[in-house]
Amino acid sequence: MKIALIASEANPFAKTGGLADVLGALSLALERLGHEIALILPAHRSVLRGDYALQDSGMTVTVPVSERQETATILTTTIGNDVTVYFIRADKYFDREFLYGTPTADYSDNAERFVFFCRAALEILNANPVDIVHGHDWQAALAIVYLKTQADRYRAIAGAKTVFTIHNLAFQGLFDQRDWHLLNLDSEFYRPQYLEFYNHINFLKGALVLADKITTVSLSYAQEVMTPEQGFGLDGIMRQRARDLVGILNGIDDNQWNPWTDPQISHRYGEHSVAIKVSCKNSLRQQVGLADHGETPIVAMISRLTSQKGFDLVEQCFDQLLQRDVQFMLLGSGEPRYEQYFRAASARYPGRVAVRIGFDEQLAHQIEAGADLFLMPSLFEPCGLNQMYSLKYGTVPIVRAVGGLKDSVQDYDPANRSGTGLVFTDYDANSMLAAIDRGLAVYRNQADWTGLRRRAMAMDFSWERSARLYSDLYRGLLA
Numbered sequence: 001m002k003i004a005l006i007a008s009e010a011n012p013f014a015k016t017g018g019l020a021d022v023l024g025a026l027s028l029a030l031e032r033l034g035h036e037i038a039l040i041l042p043a044h045r046s047v048l049r050g051d052y053a054l055q056d057s058g059m060t061v062t063v064p065v066s067e068r069q070e071t072a073t074i075l076t077t078t079i080g081n082d083v084t085v086y087f088i089r090a091d092k093y094f095d096r097e098f099l100y101g102t103p104t105a106d107y108s109d110n111a112e113r114f115v116f117f118c119r120a121a122l123e124i125l126n127a128n129p130v131d132i133v134h135g136h137d138w139q140a141a142l143a144i145v146y147l148k149t150q151a152d153r154y155r156a157i158a159g160a161k162t163v164f165t166i167h168n169l170a171f172q173g174l175f176d177q178r179d180w181h182l183l184n185l186d187s188e189f190y191r192p193q194y195l196e197f198y199n200h201i202n203f204l205k206g207a208l209v210l211a212d213k214i215t216t217v218s219l220s221y222a223q224e225v226m227t228p229e230q231g232f233g234l235d236g237i238m239r240q241r242a243r244d245l246v247g248i249l250n251g252i253d254d255n256q257w258n259p260w261t262d263p264q265i266s267h268r269y270g271e272h273s274v275a276i277k278v279s280c281k282n283s284l285r286q287q288v289g290l291a292d293h294g295e296t297p298i299v300a301m302i303s304r305l306t307s308q309k310g311f312d313l314v315e316q317c318f319d320q321l322l323q324r325d326v327q328f329m330l331l332g333s334g335e336p337r338y339e340q341y342f343r344a345a346s347a348r349y350p351g352r353v354a355v356r357i358g359f360d361e362q363l364a365h366q367i368e369a370g371a372d373l374f375l376m377p378s379l380f381e382p383c384g385l386n387q388m389y390s391l392k393y394g395t396v397p398i399v400r401a402v403g404g405l406k407d408s409v410q411d412y413d414p415a416n417r418s419g420t421g422l423v424f425t426d427y428d429a430n431s432m433l434a435a436i437d438r439g440l441a442v443y444r445n446q447a448d449w450t451g452l453r454r455r456a457m458a459m460d461f462s463w464e465r466s467a468r469l470y471s472d473l474y475r476g477l478l479a
């Protein structure tokens with residue numbers, strides 16, 4: 001099959017979160033199954049300034065945005081064997097320091113930027129037709145909407161089937177109704193049945209209504225999005241579309257995240273040489289300024305600093321946690337209030353708490369290799385990748401039973417010596433602390449701890465499995 005994946009991020013070109021990991025790996029995994037893959041991305045600044053052997057395709061596309069015509073040039077490169085990556089280059093839209101906004105505010109022209117992106121993506125496909133158009137997250141949602149509502153304009157792909165993946169229902173692409181003119185859609189679509197959402201334009205909603213199939217990134221999240229608690233106002237639509245809604249758990253990229261081959265960590269190890277992790281731990285301590293406290297376990301977090309990730313719980317019991325014999329390491333960036341809190345915490349506990357504010361891919365690998373326990377107490381979590389990286393690196397995850405966390409980590413059971421991590425259910429600090437304490441207790445028992453880590457490291461989250469499920473879904477649509 002010929003499949004186009006449309007998204008705003010993909011490794012290694014541009015990343016703010018797990019979306020990029022998924023697009024970078026899924027495109028290659030689908031190719032390995034024998035499909036012909038095109039990946040369409042904006043030419044963000046990180047793409048233009050990166051070292052990617054970009055080629056000018058010679059193609060330009062011109063698309064309507066409100067009353068204007070706007071033009072992009074199309075750059076290409078190849079990843080994997082023969083995955084064509086198309087970059088939509090329009091520097092006034094995408095050559096910017098950040099992808100979606102500064103740390104304090106979204107860019108005010110995001111509606112226009114992603115109207116443009118989606119239309120330009122369809123122009124590329126109109127010239128290079130595919131069987132399946134697969135959009136990811138709100139930035140790509142309008143590609144589905146235009147294909148379904150303005151098929152005349154995109155004749156060569158009018159028959160293509162559409163799939164839309166929700167990576168996070170909290171991000172919907174919500175814009176003021178004054179932006180409606182930018183879309184050049186009939187006013188019929190500014191109604192609650194389509195893109196209208198409480199007097200706003202909701203890009204995501206358009207794709208959820210119109211896509212042939214909708215997927216989310218775990219089975220549990222597929223259920224959760226149909227509930228008012230986690231539906232972010234769109235649960236009604238999700239329930240209406242229940243028959244076309246599928247959960248497919250993300251995989252992890254073995255070429256990027258494998259302690260046996262990882263070039264970014266100080267010492268490499270596997271399931272049967274997990275004792276080597278101690279060397280990684282010592283390197284990590286030296287590097288980030290944690291004191292050499294011998295066997296004291298390191299509890300780590302790597303995350304966007306946002307309430308989604310459960311930082312309120314961590315704050316609530318942080319001092320209690322530090323009454324235990326632990327060291328704590330955080331790598332993250334995001335909401336200023338959390339950045340301030342953790343900066344102050346590291347000053348209060350010198351040598352015991354290390355905090356790095358920023359985005360640092362290599363340090364993320366070193367933390368996965370060097371820490372003992374990985375904390376991910378999310379309020380909601382569509383899939384989550386770090387808990388899977390942690391399992392693979394023998395860094396025992398402590399997670400809340402929600403979304404993809406629930407689907408990928410099995411609670412430790414001392415009686416049967418089963419399980420791969422510590423799982424708690426209620427979103428409250430005491431439940432989280434109790435799970436951490438259970439983890440610390442296993443840590444102190446050498447034999448149980450080794451068993452737990454081995455089981456964790458033996459888990460298989462290959463992309464091949466997930467890619468097959470997508471492949472079956474596409475095939476079903478074309479049948």
Ligand code: ADP
Pocket residue numbers: 016017018019021302303304331332333358359360361364383384385386387
């Ligand atoms: P989300 O996409 O909601 O942020 P995921 O767990 O799916 O959550 O993916 C997060 C990805 O971003 C992981 O690859 C993680 O390692 C990475 N990441 C998050 N914050 C940072 C950071 N500050 N530095 C480096 N990598 C980070």
Ligand code: GLC
Pocket residue numbers: 017018019022167168217250381382383384385404
């Ligand atoms: C989103 C979700 C995260 C998921 C990622 C990739 O950013 O928050 O849970 O793992 O997308 O699908």
